[in-house]
Amino acid sequence: MINYPNGQPYKKEEKKRSSKKNKTEISISSANRGMSFENDINVSNDYYKERGICLISKRPTPINVVKVDYSKGAMITHAYFETQSTTDYNGVYKGKYIDFEAKNTKNKTSFPLNNITKHQIEHLKMVIYHEGIAFFIIQFESLDKVYLLDASYVIHFYEHGERKSIPLSCFEENGIEVERSYNPRLKYIDAIDKKYF
Amino acid sequence: MINYPNGQPYKKEEKKRSSKKNKTEISISSANRGMSFENDINVSNDYYKERGICLISKRPTPINVVKVDYSKGAMITHAYFETQSTTDYNGVYKGKYIDFEAKNTKNKTSFPLNNITKHQIEHLKMVIYHEGIAFFIIQFESLDKVYLLDASYVIHFYEHGERKSIPLSCFEENGIEVERSYNPRLKYIDAIDKKYF
Numbered sequence: 001m002i003n004y005p006n007g008q009p010y011k012k013e014e015k016k017r018s019s020k021k022n023k024t025e026i027s028i029s030s031a032n033r034g035m036s037f038e039n040d041i042n043v044s045n046d047y048y049k050e051r052g053i054c055l056i057s058k059r060p061t062p063i064n065v066v067k068v069d070y071s072k073g074a075m076i077t078h079a080y081f082e083t084q085s086t087t088d089y090n091g092v093y094k095g096k097y098i099d100f101e102a103k104n105t106k107n108k109t110s111f112p113l114n115n116i117t118k119h120q121i122e123h124l125k126m127v128i129y130h131e132g133i134a135f136f137i138i139q140f141e142s143l144d145k146v147y148l149l150d151a152s153y154v155i156h157f158y159e160h161g162e163r164k165s166i167p168l169s170c171f172e173e174n175g176i177e178v179e180r181s182y183n184p185r186l187k188y189i190d191a192i193d194k195k196y197f
Numbered sequence: 198m199i200n201y202p203n204g205q206p207y208k209k210e211e212k213k214r215s216s217k218k219n220k221t222e223i224s225i226s227s228a229n230r231g232m233s234f235e236n237d238i239n240v241s242n243d244y245y246k247e248r249g250i251c252l253i254s255k256r257p258t259p260i261n262v263v264k265v266d267y268s269k270g271a272m273i274t275h276a277y278f279e280t281q282s283t284t285d286y287n288g289v290y291k292g293k294y295i296d297f298e299a300k301n302t303k304n305k306t307s308f309p310l311n312n313i314t315k316h317q318i319e320h321l322k323m324v325i326y327h328e329g330i331a332f333f334i335i336q337f338e339s340l341d342k343v344y345l346l347d348a349s350y351v352i353h354f355y356e357h358g359e360r361k362s363i364p365l366s367c368f369e370e371n372g373i374e375v376e377r378s379y380n381p382r383l384k385y386i387d388a389i390d391k392k393y394f
Contacts, residue, residue, distance in 0.1 A: 049323070052327075054327060055324060059256060060256065060258065060259040061260075063258075065260075074277065075277060076273065076275070076276040076277065078272065079260070080270075080272060080273065090287065093327065094328060095293060095329060096294065097293065097294040097329075099289070126246070127252060130249075130289045130292065131289070131291065
């Protein structure tokens with residue numbers, strides 16, 4: 001049985017809906033699955049934080065505030081989302097600085113790099129230079145697999161790869177598979193221990 | 198001569214204006230000085246980042262987005278600022294996790310803790326537990342002095358202090374004075390080196 005990223009069995013209704021090939025619905029469904037993966041990371045962070053295992057959190061999305069209405073209790077009435085120039089997550093584990101980006105892909109054979117920005121690559125290079133621990137957590141949704149891959153591989157493929165993608169084989173050979181459980185949903189600290197400690 | 202936090206000589210016009218004791222003007226001026234101190238930290242971070250000394254940045258202010266108008270290119274039309282439940286700054290220096298809060302005070306004899314939230318204290322306790330480096334950078338604006346003080350002192354006074362403030366003497370005895378320069382404006386990495394490395 002194929003499981004959803006949230007560990008729930010694949011529901012027939014959902015399957016039926018996406019088989020309609022209605023473009024809007026497919027894209028919403030895909031966004032939801034991405035959101036669900038992000039949510040898995042967030043609730044895993046909460047789990048780790050509550051149990052004193054590590055302290056890692058999501059950086060707020062930077063927002064460019066243009067106008068604030070103070071007559072309405074500092075209500076923002078005009079603002080724009082800004083592109084994150086760093087990664088989404090950072091924090092501390094065993095005294096070490098941890099920095100990572102989490103991405104979901106529907107692709108079965110490679111992870112496309114078109115969602116990764118030049119700024120993020122530069123940021124991760126600096127993290128490595130300063131001896132922090134930098135990696136990606138990539139969910140191959142269609143394969144129901146999640147890998148932790150050191151950022152150095154991503155940087156390599158971003159800068160020297162012929163195609164703008166990382167083949168699945170790179171994850172299989174150099175990555176650490178992140179196991180799922182009921183709680184935490186993604187046992188990524190186990191993967192960090194295997195790789196870095 | 199008394200210097201402004203930004204290193205510029207104290208301007209007579211500013212002095213005259215604040216002597217009017219117009220409440221609005223005083224509060225704007227005070228907000229500006231606070232902003233100027235924040236700006237000193239931010240440009241010092243840029244300096245350190247560009248020179249490969251450390252990688253420390255300001256966390257974006259969390260914003261609760263209520264409504265987005267997609268017909269206007271994802272313009273946020275209704276949102277609110279949220280209280281930061283962590284500190285303002287974090288990053289990596291020599292592999293170690295760095296986490297701090299920066300505050301300005303006009304007070305001459307103590308640093309009042311009414312601007313520090315319970316959430317921030319809890320956050321800093323967790324950083325220390327996970328062996329990260331946690332501190333405050335406090336500017337005593339009227340004294341033209343800036344100190345780095347380990348978060349453990351702030352936690353102690355927050356939880357056990359009789360008055361909700363930290364006396365200046367605690368900074369003088371246990372803090373490290375942060376020197377100013379043209380570039381970086383606040384040499385806080387020197388203070389980190391003295392205290393932690």
